[in-house]
Amino acid sequence: MVLAYRGSLYLRGVQLRGRSEKRGSPFIDGMSSKRIIALVFIPLVFISGGQAVANEYLQQRQRMIADIEADVRATARYINKKSFSVHVMQAMDTVPRHKFVRKRLRSMAYENRPLPIGYGQTISQPYIVALMTDLLQPQPEHRVLEIGTGSGYQAAVLSELVGHVYSIEIIEELGKSSTRRLSQLGYNNIETRIADGYTGWSEHAPFDGIIVTAAISHIPPPLVQQLKRGGRMVIPVGTRFQTQYLTLVEKDMQGAITTRQILPVVFVPFTGGH
Ligand code: SAH
Numbered sequence: 051m052v053l054a055y056r057g058s059l060y061l062r063g064v065q066l067r068g069r070s071e072k073r074g075s076p077f078i079d080g081m082s083s084k085r086i087i088a089l090v091f092i093p094l095v096f097i098s099g100g101q102a103v104a105n106e107y108l109q110q111r112q113r114m115i116a117d118i119e120a121d122v123r124a125t126a127r128y129i130n131k132k133s134f135s136v137h138v139m140q141a142m143d144t145v146p147r148h149k150f151v152r153k154r155l156r157s158m159a160y161e162n163r164p165l166p167i168g169y170g171q172t173i174s175q176p177y178i179v180a181l182m183t184d185l186l187q188p189q190p191e192h193r194v195l196e197i198g199t200g201s202g203y204q205a206a207v208l209s210e211l212v213g214h215v216y217s218i219e220i221i222e223e224l225g226k227s228s229t230r231r232l233s234q235l236g237y238n239n240i241e242t243r244i245a246d247g248y249t250g251w252s253e254h255a256p257f258d259g260i261i262v263t264a265a266i267s268h269i270p271p272p273l274v275q276q277l278k279r280g281g282r283m284v285i286p287v288g289t290r291f292q293t294q295y296l297t298l299v300e301k302d303m304q305g306a307i308t309t310r311q312i313l314p315v316v317f318v319p320f321t322g323g324h
């Protein structure tokens with residue numbers, strides 16, 4: 051990704067830590083003081099190496115959130131906004147990105163940059179994942195199609211925000227490993243398939259949102275057809291040798307299509323026989 055700004059630490063007052071603050075309090079109400087002491091004591095005894103590592107990732111994830119926010123401000127004139135939806139940022143703050151990269155790259159998992167995932171493919175930069183997700187305007191009842199499962203990270207972020215995610219990957223090994231990973235991590239609203247995504251997934255169409263994570267010279271007509279009226283598609287358009295633009299495609303309630311170039315980007319190429 052070309053826009054690899056490294057932002058300084060900056061946290062807006064958004065309630066991104068809401069989840070952790072909620073923990074515990076309802077259970078403690080009405081308990082005897084002995085029980086409370088026990089509750090406080092047990093975690094101290096069991097704080098282990100694993101816990102310390104988990105806390106380290108939590109901190110790294112918070113730094114990643116700050117880096118994304120800095121990039122949003124740096125690109126505000128392209129994306130026409132100064133911040134992403136709080137829900138999108140909460141999803142970014144929830145998904146364990148380190149579980150989507152190889153073990154030896156885990157220390158870099160939360161850096162605001164793409165990383166290799168094997169087979170010449172990459173997991174996108176966190177800012178780009180957040181931007182594409184935000185552009186889709188995901189809603190809890192939405193059904194979203196992704197082309198290019200890769201590591202499964204983008205699908206996991208979406209699954210935190212919408213009702214169901216369908217994701218297609220063309221490289222069999224990546225498709226298998228991401229499917230295994232997503233199920234081990236408990237993402238049970240994601241359905242995956244190994245195929246050429248150019249023709250979409252007609253059995254589950256139409257979709258409220260479609261997200262394409264590989265660059266293609268044109269917007270595939272089958273995907274436009276499988277987009278619901280009122281739906282949005284986010285897709286990097288361009289080839290390896292041209293400037294690619296992250297493009298927002300909107301289908302209005304009459305079925306008319308409008309497209310808007312958002313930002314110059316660099317994505318791996320869309321492959322297959324189209
Ligand atoms: N969304 C992924 C990013 C993966 S990179 C993630 O979060 O990790 C883009 C992916 O698109 C690659 O895995 C590549 O194999 C896949 N891809 C490329 N052309 C495709 C096609 N025609 N159909 C389905 N997947 C495709």
